[in-house]
Each structure stands twice: as structure tokens, then as C-alpha cells.
Amino acid sequence: MPTEAPPVRPSRGRAPGNGLDMRVPLLAVVAVAVAFIVVWPVAQVVYRSLIVDGGLGLQHYHRAIVQPGNLRALSNTIWVGVASALGAMIAGAVLAFLVMRTDIPGKAALRTLLVMPYAVPPFFGAIAWAQLLGPQGYITRPLLALLGLEQAPFSIYSGWGIVFVMAIHDFPLVFLTVSGALERMDASLEESARTAGAGSLRVMRDVTIPLVLPALLAGGLLAFISSIANFGIPALLGLRARFYVLTTSIYASLNVPDFPLATAKSVLLAGVGAAALVLQWRLQRGGQRYTVIAGKSIHPQIIRLGSLRRPAFALAVAFAVVISILPLLSLLLTSFLRYYGAPLAAASLTLKHYAYVANQEMIRRALANSALLGISAATITMVLGTFVAYARIRARLRGAAVLDTLGMLPYGIPHTVIAIAMILAWARPPLALYGTLWIILLAYVMAYMPLALRTTSATLQQVHESLEEAARASGAGPLRAMRDIIVPLVRPGMVAGWILVFMPAFRELTMSILLFGLRTETIGVIIFNMQDSGYTQIAAALSVLVMLLILGSNLIVRRATRGQVGF
């Protein structure tokens, strides 16, 4: 028998005759693009934070940590993050248990309502809650009248106000992680405890809760990461009370301007976020290790609430209404009121704020800017994402996995830091992009690259290779197979992915507030500035319009993915 290997013919990829021999040079181009968009700016931030008078030094970090104001911002970031995450965890765990493991009525509707806050941009939440709980708020005034007080014993413009709004915004993260874990848990784990003689509360304590704990902690860490990276809420609720967290303190350092200090704070912020992210990944992996995921869901233990069923339902509905409906109602009402604080009567309703919005040149330009930026960012990230995903999953090209990792890198970087990175990398000749739409676009592309990569990979992975091969075996050439099989199968996922990038990009605030210039305002910047300078009704009217767009897009996503993506 022959044992000698024949001369090896180099084989390019797996599927022969694809006519895609341009793949390798294209991959090189994409690699350069990713390095250009992701690696170079991040390196700039770290580098600049270490440069002191032309040499290397830690002086900026010393200032960023030891100076009283900066230390306060750092500690505020931590405690606000921890407190809001704890709030989200308590509410998230309780409601996930109620919805998943009790006989509470109206589960489907409750679920939909409870995840709503995640679709509302955080700074819209801040605007709405300022309208509700501010000194003249829709809730504050009747409450004061009821209690016979002159002044409210609380202020929404404070650290606790920030914690409150952040906890509401991050609540769905915990709720979804915990209910997901409860849903995937193998019912037989609980049943075996029952057969071993444990009552249903005992099972809950001994089996269910320990098994769900990793998911709860992972959800809490996600909430923490989202809180510390948030800019809109602490900016709208904290700046006027001189309550700073890292994101707003970086914003302030840029306004001074003190770039070295801003970079040092950015590295600190990114460091805290990265630490939390690593912890979260480890927990999630650990959770997978002992959360037995059966895939098939048999009837899990349902606890009968008995006489508590109605009160529990009432409380859950009240909670859902407060976090999901109330803020939107507040925005809607404010946008139609003749003046903020006017009595609630037909006579005091008006459309003049919408008319103002429609006629303002600057606002129209901002809407156009945001639309252009959103469309461009979604298209660019999806095209790059599709290419990387195809190279990695289908063509199995070497180097594609590295690209994928690089592209996912921004996932761990707070958007404020991304904006700083863009300024450092692209604000000086030969590419002086600061003040143009280009620098905002680059920031968006970097920030939303991970989202696009994940959706394109997931979509492409769903289309098994054999589906394409079956077409080839049926007599279809490579292009025909692409047209008849691959494209129709990935189209819904790609449309959904595009919109999932477009939606947050369209109403983006955190990066554009640091990067906008004359004539390059985004709609997020306009809404923020309107609210910040006291035009809360204009801010409300614009928020209502943007929310309508978000909810409409969500419907499209749900339809395109048959309910798998969206809320």
C-alpha cells in the first residue's frame, strides 16, 4: 500500500470554485481598517495619559486619583454604580421569580412591560424623571400638597436621584438574565429535591436560588458596567448639583481643557469597567458550568401564591407602570402642555412645541445629521461585520478570528473613552476631523462594531454550510446558490442587525456630546442641551418623536426575526 504523501496542492478555503480569490487581500484591507478604527485610537489614550512633560510618568494618574474633586468623582462612580446595580438586582430577582415561578396572572404582558425601560434612552429617562420628581414635578406637587410640606424632602438632582433613574434603566438587564436562567434550568433538578422530601420553599432555598445566583450576580455586574459608563443621567441630574462621576468629570476636564487629566480618568474608567467585565465573563462561564441547561423546558416548579396572588399582581403591575409607562406619559404630556406646570385641562394643550421643532433650522439639521450618521454607521458596521463573520465562519480564513477579537474589543470600553480616543487620534493634521461628522461616524463605527459582529456571526452561523452545498449539488453555480439560498436566509437577521445598530446610533448622546461642533450637532445633543438649558418641553417633544421612531423600528425588527430580537 502506498504510504508516501503525494505533492500537496494548496487548497483555498473549503468550497471550491467560489471565484472569491480576492478574499485574502480583502481581509488585509479589513484588518487595516479595524486597526485604524479600533487599535490606534485606544493606544493613543493610554500613551497620552502617561506622557508628562515629554517623558513618561504617572503624574496625571496621581492628579486623577489624589486631587479631592477627582477622588470624589471616582468614589461617586463606584458607589452610584454599586447602589444602582443593587437596586436593579433586588427588583430584578424578585420580579423574575414572580413572573417565571409563581402563578401570577398576565405573565406575557408583564414581561413585555418590564423590559421596556431598556428601549428608552437613559437620558430620556433622566428628562422624564426630572419632570416627574423635580421641584415642580407632576408627582412632587401633589405629594407636597398631600403632606402639607413647603419643600420636598428629596431631590432628583442628587446622587440618589441618579441611582434611582439608573436602577430603573438597568433593571431589565438583571430581570432578563435571571428569568433566562430560571427558564433554562432543568426542572428535574428541582423535582429530584421534591422527591428527596423537600417542600417547595425548601427547594427554592436549597436548589433554585443557589443555581440562579451566578446569573443574578452576572446581571448585577452588567448593570454596574452600564451605570458607570452612563453619561446622560449623571449629566442631566448631577451637574447642576455639582455631583460628578467619572464620565461627567471627563466631560468637565475636556471643557477646561485638560487633556492629560481626561485621558488618565478615561483609563481609570475603562479599567473599572474591564475589571467588572472580566468578573462577569467568569461568572457567566461558571454559571454555565453548573446551571444544567436542558434546552427542553418541562414544567418547572410553580409556586402558588394563594391569597397573595392579587396583591402580588397589583404590585408587579404598579412597578411596571411606574418604570415603563409613567416616564413616557410624562414626556408626552410635557410636549403638549402650553407651559411646564400648567394645569391639566384641554385649554392648556398645544402643538406649538412640535411646530417649533419642525421649523428650527438647527433641529432639522440635527435630525438629518443623526439620520445620516445612524444609516452610515449601521451600514458600515454591518458590511465589515458580515465580511469578518464570513471569513471566520464560512471561509475559515486564518486571521479572521483575530479580527473578530479586535472588533469585539470596544465592547469593554465606555463610550466616553471612545470619544476621547477619537479626539486624540483624529483631531490633528494630517487628519483634522474634529468638528466634522467624520469623527462622530468613526466613533459610532467603533462603538457599535461589537454589536454588528455578534448579530452577523449569529445570523451566518444559523445557515448551515450544507444548505449552500445542497444547492451546488442541485446544479446551481456559486452565485446562484448565494442568491437563492444564502441571501434569503440571512436577510431577516441582517435587517434586524442593521436596525439594532441604527436605533442607538440615531439617538446617541455620550460620544456626540464630546465630538460635535458647529453644524454637526446630533439630535441627542440637541435634546440634551434643550433640557439642560431649561427648555424641557422642546426636549420632551423631540424625545416623543425619537421614541416613536424607536418603537416603530422595534416592530420591524420583531417582524423580521419573528419575535426573536426586540422586545
Next chain:
Amino acid sequence: MDAVAVSDLWKTFDGVVAVRAVSFSIGPEEFFTLLGPSGCGKTTTLRCVAGLEIPTRGQIRIGGRVVSHPEAGQFVPPEGRRLGMVFQNYAVWPHMSVFDNVAYPLRVAGEPRKAITARVAEVLDLVELEGLGGRFPHQLSGGQQQRVALGRALAGRPEILLLDEPLSNLDAKLREQMRFELKELQRRMRIPVLYVTHDQAEAMALSDRLAVMAEGQIAQMGRPAEIYRNPATRFVADFIGQMNFLPAQIIAAEPGTARVIVDGYECRAENPSGILGQAAMAVRPEDMTLGDEGLPGRIGVRNFLGNLVEYKVELEGGLTVRVQAPPGEFHEEGAPVRVGIRRALLFES
């Protein structure tokens, strides 16, 4: 003329040889199977025939036409080979109805609409899916999806039907039933089949001829009964059916046969490769008898299988062997017994 002729086929992936000098041919109405454990190169060979892999070396001809010959720079892509192929996971397109799935090869070939409708109806009838043309794959059971895949593979009147472990995703009962249906279908259509499986019982039941593969090479090729009766290597003997292996000492060798001593018991064994000295003696469970003659031992576990009874017998020498006996003959667990050997083969130990 042969439907498929593969000669000296090699395929390497990044320098690792997956298929090594494989040659075989399939007759015009023959059901031919590549059988072997996972990683033996059978699927790669099939994919080379399909054109889904580019071979490193060797010639493949389908219907007399060379479709792949790297040395001569010849390669016909899969769509030019007039194939029908059924994939292990069926690969039924989820966005197309049953009708559209089956019609696809005809549409690609540009056949007129009327002819397509008629042919699809004919094929759906053939795979027993009549009336289900409007359904979508997610509305079908696994068995039905498999029939769609089969119908799609047959619709274009292919020169060769390629089947890649098509039954491995079905449950045991359905698998048995599909075995018969596949063979009946093949007989009726008079179409050559290249079948790939790791299931030796399936291969024995279906094939006119089969090739047992191991480590990228064909270990033995022949009719099922022939391979079962006369396995060429110890690997084939072990892989096909059940086999007991006993260490044996050859005391006298004659051409093609030998006298051996096993556990102190002397018997005769076939010795096709003329081994001397130590050997591994292979005996099928049905070639052993339980009685007063042979190797002394004790009945271990008894397994009633309906048409026969299987015993584990612990031999005095310490070995355990499997013996099959007709259900009329009955031995108690723990009873002393002697194991006789009717027919044995010798392999290198």
C-alpha cells in the same frame, strides 16, 4: 460502463492525509457503500466525488466523463456533475416549500414550468409525500424532511445518488423502515448509489458491495456476505459484526489452514495469510457451540433476544467470550459448560 470510477484518490488538509490512494468503481445499477468509523475518510471521499472538496491527486469519472483530475488541471464544480445528494442533516431549505425544494434542481436546469410541476408531483409520489408540496420544512417531521431531501436529490434525474449518513438522525424504528424503502427505491429507479455510513448493520443490509475504510484507506472491498465471512484484516473482522478474539499458539501450519492451541484446547483454524507462531484467533458468536466439547468455562450473563439467546461465557483461562445459541437450547446462568469452535480465522496478534 461504470457509473462512477475513482482511481488513486488522495486528499490532504494542511498536510494531513485524509484520503490515501482510494480506488473503487460503482456499476450502473449498483448500491455501493463506504463504511468506516468517524475520521476514516469516507465522507471526504464522497465529498470529492460530489465536487465539494478539491482532491489533491487522482482521477474521478462520473458516467465516463472525467470530473476531477488535478494532475491534468481538470475540475468540474458540483453543479456541473449531475448529482443528487442527501446530506446528513438533510439541508432542506427552510425558506422554501416542499414543492420549491424538490423543484429547485429542475428550475436551475431551466426546465419548462409544466414539466417541473409534473416531475415534482411524480417525485413527491415516489417519496410518499403526495399532497404535502405546500408545506414548509418546519411543519414536517424529521422523517418527512428526509424524504424531501431524497426527493430533491432524485428530481433532476441524476447520474449518481450520493447519500451521506442519511439515516443517522432518525430514531431506531424509522431507520429500519427507511432502510428497506431506500433499497426498494433504488431498485425501482435503477440508479447507482454511493452511500456513506458508520453503521455496519446498515451497510450490510443495504449494499450490493461495500468498502470498509480505515485511516483514509480501503481496508477491504466486496459483497457484504463475503466481507462478513472472510474479513481480510483484524480491523475489518472487529468492525463488521461481532467477533471474539482469542490468543492462539500455532502448532502446525498447512497451506490456508493451521492447528492451534487455545487455552490448552486444540482446534483447527483457517489461516489465509499463513501466520506462524502466535496469532489472534477470531470466532463469530454464532460459530461457537455450547456443549460437552471444547474450552471449559461457566455461563455468565444470559441475554434473551427472541430469535436467539446470547451468552457471556467466562472461560477457565480468564477470557470472556460471546456465544449465540438457538432459543431451544437453554443454559442456566452459572452452569459449567464447554465452548466448541466451528469455524475460526487467524490474524496477526
